[in-house]
Amino acid sequence: MKTPPSPNVKRPRTLAGVAPASADGSRAQTVALYEAALRMMQDGKFDKAQAAFNQMLALSPADLAERIRMYINACAQQISKRETQFLSDEERYDYAISLINDGNYEDARTQLKEILAANDRADYASYGLAVLASLTGDAYHCLEYLTEAIRLNARNRIQARADSDFQNMADDPRFTELLYPEV
Numbered sequence: 001m002k003t004p005p006s007p008n009v010k011r012p013r014t015l016a017g018v019a020p021a022s023a024d025g026s027r028a029q030t031v032a033l034y035e036a037a038l039r040m041m042q043d044g045k046f047d048k049a050q051a052a053f054n055q056m057l058a059l060s061p062a063d064l065a066e067r068i069r070m071y072i073n074a075c076a077q078q079i080s081k082r083e084t085q086f087l088s089d090e091e092r093y094d095y096a097i098s099l100i101n102d103g104n105y106e107d108a109r110t111q112l113k114e115i116l117a118a119n120d121r122a123d124y125a126s127y128g129l130a131v132l133a134s135l136t137g138d139a140y141h142c143l144e145y146l147t148e149a150i151r152l153n154a155r156n157r158i159q160a161r162a163d164s165d166f167q168n169m170a171d172d173p174r175f176t177e178l179l180y181p182e183v
Contacts, residue, residue: 030060034068041075050075089115093124100128105136123152131165142166143174150178 033056040049053072060068086092092111099108109132115125126149133142146166149156160166161179169175 027061030056030064034060034064037071041071046075046078050079089119089122089125093122093128096125096128100132100135105132108132121152123149123156126152127156127159130160131163134166134168137168139169139172139175142169143172143178146175147178 033052037049037052037056040046040052050072053068053075057065057068057072084095086095092115096108096111096115099105099111109129112125112128112132115122116129119125126145130142130145130149133139133145146156146160150160157179166175
């Protein structure tokens with residue numbers, strides 16, 4: 001027969017009644033591990049954070065499980081970014097374009113700028129940055145990068161004329177002048 005809890009000890013109430021004491025201790029431990037794993041993420045230790053989140057997932061209460069899965073995925077993305085290796089600037093460019101297509105504009109911008117940092121004659125990287133600027137509504141940088149891309153390779157002018165990614169720039173007279181200087 002169970003003895004009733006002391007009237008001086010208050011236990012949290014749940015919809016089902018009073019939570020058992022062991023659940024309270026387990027939850028406190030899970031929350032402490034959760035906070036430690038978050039600190040690891042903030043410190044850029046994504047491998048360790050992912051391992052900690054994976055370890056606590058099986059033991060976590062349902063209300064934390066979904067959030068833990070989200071952080072596991074975030075860690076995996078950060079780890080894969082670090083591990084991405086390219087054999088050439090063209091491979092990095094293809095990856096940047098896939099990032100643009102997925103809407104990851106900041107990561108794409110970083111990749112394209114890394115190409116230019118390694119090779120300032122990479123007209124395709126300047127062209128990619130022009131496209132990115134057009135898609136994000138940055139007319140100034142779009143014109144700047146497209147001008148550089150055309151300077152490095154005149155064929156970029158012809159390509160830009162047919163590129164639907166520049167539709168945001170179509171009404172800008174500076175853009176028209178850049179693409180059709182002979183008119």
